[in-house]
Amino acid sequence: MPKSIKTASRLQGVSPSGLREFFEIGAKLEAKGIDVISLGIGDLDLPLPPFLGDAIADAFATGQTHYSSNAGILELRQAIVDRYESMYKLKYTPEEVLVTCGALEGLMDIMLGHINPGDRVLVQDPAFGYFANQAKIAGAEVDLIPMSPDFDLDVVKYQEAFDTKPPQMVIINSPCNPTGSVASRKNVKDIVELARDHDAIVISDECYEFLRYDGHKHTCAAEFDYENVIIANSFSKAFAMTGLRLGYIIAPVHLMQPIYQVHQYNTACAPTPIQVGAMKTLSNPKAVKGIIGSHRNVLSDRLKVALECFKPIKGFKLTYEPVAGFYLFPNVKETGMSGPEFAITLLEESGVIVVPGDQFGISYPDNIRISVGSAPPNRIREAASRITKFLEER
Numbered sequence: 001m002p003k004s005i006k007t008a009s010r011l012q013g014v015s016p017s018g019l020r021e022f023f024e025i026g027a028k029l030e031a032k033g034i035d036v037i038s039l040g041i042g043d044l045d046l047p048l049p050p051f052l053g054d055a056i057a058d059a060f061a062t063g064q065t066h067y068s069s070n071a072g073i074l075e076l077r078q079a080i081v082d083r084y085e086s087m088y089k090l091k092y093t094p095e096e097v098l099v100t101c102g103a104l105e106g107l108m109d110i111m112l113g114h115i116n117p118g119d120r121v122l123v124q125d126p127a128f129g130y131f132a133n134q135a136k137i138a139g140a141e142v143d144l145i146p147m148s149p150d151f152d153l154d155v156v157k158y159q160e161a162f163d164t165k166p167p168q169m170v171i172i173n174s175p176c177n178p179t180g181s182v183a184s185r186k187n188v189k190d191i192v193e194l195a196r197d198h199d200a201i202v203i204s205d206e207c208y209e210f211l212r213y214d215g216h217k218h219t220c221a222a223e224f225d226y227e228n229v230i231i232a233n234s235f236s237k238a239f240a241m242t243g244l245r246l247g248y249i250i251a252p253v254h255l256m257q258p259i260y261q262v263h264q265y266n267t268a269c270a271p272t273p274i275q276v277g278a279m280k281t282l283s284n285p286k287a288v289k290g291i292i293g294s295h296r297n298v299l300s301d302r303l304k305v306a307l308e309c310f311k312p313i314k315g316f317k318l319t320y321e322p323v324a325g326f327y328l329f330p331n332v333k334e335t336g337m338s339g340p341e342f343a344i345t346l347l348e349e350s351g352v353i354v355v356p357g358d359q360f361g362i363s364y365p366d367n368i369r370i371s372v373g374s375a376p377p378n379r380i381r382e383a384a385s386r387i388t389k390f391l392e393e394r
């Protein structure tokens with residue numbers, strides 16, 4: 001490579017995605033004929049729900065395969081507005097909704113539209129690693145705020161961080177990847193208000209909003225103060241359509257304007273037939289209820305099987321049992337290995353992919369994330385027995 005080619009300085013301090021790295025190693029082992037069990041990536045092996053699939057197919061068949069409005073088709077944005085009104089009594093307008101190529105595109109648009117180099121951004125720890133890295137690409141100085149032992153937002157720690165130096169932005173995520181916890185309503189409210197009192201923006205990633213179990217309630221951060229809150233959401237997880245790349249951002253007009261400006265130059269529009277399919281589905285509450293209900297049943301059953309299988313494993317500490325999402329986040333320190341050592345050795349020796357805790361922040365280097373999204377019960381059981389054998393043979 002010519003020496004004169006330099007990487008952009010904004011990438012300094014941005015780590016490569018470890019999630020992807022494990023995915024690639026697993027693919028190489030599979031290519032060698034090894035039976036790899038993936039408890040790694042946050043994807044679902046569930047088929048596209050038929051109602052949604054038919055609506056997308058119909059959009060293709062009727063030629064709806066061209067550019068659509070840059071902000072997203074109006075009827076989809078209206079369907080999103082209607083949902084937030086019926087679920088949270090929030091009164092957004094379609095101008096306050098931006099349809100994006102997955103939540104990830106929307107999150108990057110937010111960071112580029114709202115962060116100046118050197119701005120301070122608080123990110124909960126542990127959290128989906130993309131938050132901190134995307135904020136760093138936009139030039140932010142990121143400070144990680146540890147969650148409480150029961151994986152709730154720790155308001156005292158946020159208060160201390162604000163007292164030290166108020167940030168420009170706070171990023172929270174409930175239900176949380178990787179813990180499967182749901183933040184308490186009071187803590188979400190306190191953080192939104194703390195941020196509002198210091199003119200900071202709250203980004204609330206609510207991508208797992210629908211995937212809660214046993215009656216655990218979701219708090220939409222915009223319920224408390226619409227004016228300083230930006231919601232990032234996605235069709236990926238709840239509708240099992242990760243590869244179709246459809247998400248959305250909701251923000252009051254004054255916060256949306258810079259986000260929309262970035263989006264305009266980032267992409268022409270989210271894929272049109274997928275928007276049409278999502279719009280038809282969202283406009284049919286019965287279809288939504290059926291899809292979400294069946295996905296919840298499958299995933300909560302898998303989590304139960306996983307808890308049953310992984311809890312007894314010697315060296316695993318599963319003090320927190322997830323109430324949402326499709327992840328377990330056990331501590332494996334008593335195996336004598338750190339999270340990264342455990343994950344790499346397990347993959348190489350037993351063909352099971354898990355993700356080490358260091359991919360989600362700095363507070364949980366001895367944890368691993370186990371995803372059951374792509375593993376039916378028989379594969380979860382097989383993975384647990386491989387892990388037990390792997391540990392016994394050490």
Ligand SMILES: Cc1ncc(COP(=O)(O)O)c(C=O)c1O
Nearest residue numbers: 042102103104128177234236247
């Ligand atoms: C918390 C969180 N936000 C966003 C995403 C990405 O969502 P999308 O597929 O809509 O880009 C993920 C994916 O794992 C996630 O866990």
